[in-house]
Amino acid sequence: MIQLQNVTKAYPMGKRELIALREVDLVINRGEMVAIMGPSGSGKSTLLNLIGLLDRPTSGSYTLDGKEVSSLSRSELSKVRGQKIGFIFQSFNLLPYLSAMGNVELGQKYAGKIDPEAAREALDRVGLTDRIHHRPNELSGGEQQRVAIARALAKNPPIILADEPTGNLDSKSSKEIMNTLYSLHEEQRLSLVMITHDPNVARYCQRIIHIQDGQILKEETY
Secondary structure: OEEEEEEEEEEEEOOEEEEEEEEEEEEEOOOOEEEEEOOOOOOHHHHHHHHOOOOOOOEEEEEEOOEEOOOOOHHHHHHHHHHHEEEEEOOOOOOOOOOHHHHHHHHHHHHOOOOHHHHHHHHHHOOOHHHOOOOHHHOOHHHHHHHHHHHHHOOOOOEEEEEOOOOOOOHHHHHHHHHHHHHHHHHHOOEEEEEOOOHHHHOOOOEEEEEEOOEEEEEEEO
16 A cells, blocks of 8 residues: 655755664554654654645655656645545544534545535544534544544545544543544554654554664564
8 A cells, every 4th residue: 555665855954964764664554553753853744744745755765556756746746645545633624613514514625525414424434423513623633633633534535644532632532543543444454654753553453663863773563
């Protein structure tokens, strides 16, 4: 499903280059749940951005669902991203003036088509049937993250990328969110890749990838 070969990402820093990723090889299979762990500045976010087609590698190749995507145009990348990838962020990224339903439908709009029935079904799947008309300030942190999950699911992508999905939540809400994500992964065979600093969160995954200084140090399989 996801294959990175010899991927390097460098950013110009005056006369120098900052190497964020260095010759990374990575395969993530369809339906796999994978955690990426590492210290700040290790390259985790750069790796997730590359997988999510939000950035391009400086060198190397990225094959997504059998198609080489690293050389696609910006509009082509946007189209593939809209069709295949859902995002969940640590800070929820909900618009405060929209209801839960409105936020989910906005995610669909960016993917190309609003489908109210699919939006309502996604909110139902994360246990928010009775909260669809509530705005973010009327929801708890855990409920807001559930809206963000529903927004990612509503366009029915085969891949979900999550950046510290429990980072702004207390331990009870974190456990609830991870149980939700795990259940959705099992039911729909989603490929789910997430960054986390929390070993308890990472243990929900089948594989943990440890990254440091832009390189994969080791992998653990459960």
